[in-house]
Amino acid sequence: MILLVLLFSFQVRADVAHPSRLSTPSYYAEAFGELGTKAVGSTHPWPVGVLSIGHTNASYQNYGGQPYFHHGLDIRANAGENVYASAGGKVVNIENYAFGELYWEVAILDDEGFLWQYHHVDRKSIPAEIHAAFKNGASIAAGTLIGQVVNWPITTYGERYHHIHLNILDGQRRYVSPFMFLDPIADTVAPVIQRIGLLKNGREVRGNKVSGSYSLFAEITDLILHDKFLVPPHLLQVEIDGAPARTVWNFEMLPGGADEEAQVDKFYVSSMVCGNYTCRKPIIDLGFLGSFPTGPGTHTVRVRAWDFAGQGVAQDFQWLVE
Ligand SMILES: [Zn+2]
Secondary structure, eight states, rough: HHHHHHHHHHHHHHHHHSSOOOOOGGGGGGGOOOOOGGGGGGOOSSSSOEEEEEEEOEEOHHHHSOOOEEEEEEOOOOOOOOOOSSSSSEEEEEOOOSSSTOOOEEEOOTTSSSSEESSSOOOOGGGHHHHHHHHHHHOOOOTTTEEEEEOOOOOOOEEEOOEEEEEEEOOOOOOGGGGTTTTTOOOOOOEEEEEEEEETTEEESSEEEEOOSEEEEEEBOSSSSSSOOOOOOEEEEEEEOEEEEEEEEEEBOOTTOOOOOOHHHHBBTTTTEEESSSSSEEEEETTSOOOOOSSSSSEEEEEEOOOOTTTTEEEEEEEEEO
């Protein structure tokens, strides 16, 4: 019986894409990067040959435990492919940060003070020179081999999900968008607004009439070098009754800053959203940082969404407050 329970818990654990660290690593204290003073336009090569983007930092994730923002980029690549340090810097960590061979991290502190965490590096492939640099607190040059992509055992949307999960943290340990640090990629597909609707007590209201306190939701999807890995938009704004645009959120940084779990159930509509190996529905509460008019009458919103590459989409929605 005990064995069965152990086997079951291993099974559940192995299905979790990004298990939390047990504690905050001490090397976090070395970060000092600030987005405000980051050299504009200085981007770095990607660490692997990019097949597609599996998830962005904004992606909703729920594998049965606490939901969270994905907080980094899943860069899909072939298993066994070489991983090169995008930015050079001090090797500050090599660690099995969660249970199982899938969860090895190599972390590098770049010269601007940002931490680059490369997750899902195959342990056996991490070169002796990288171990030596970590041991000695030494730096490596950009383009240095740091290991290979681990063989991911899980299939999602018809393909094995081999990937490097890349987090970038600033001096306040906040997760910032790796897109801002990496060379532009050939993303030519704009986000799509699938639908917009009314929310009451956190649930969808059918039709276009509402009263009392309420909110609006929008299901907005994007694709980056893939035809099935739906991801949310990078930037989202609403214009209510022709008023100046209000930003719902800009994913240059997570809403929770250093906490990937904070705000996720406010930004996404918990009763409608999903994000795991079999379901991706980015359904966003447009009232995340502000409310909608409660005065009786007809109201209109123009929802605007952009991907990181700057491609945008807009859609209007009209409703009646009774
Ligand atoms: Zn990931």
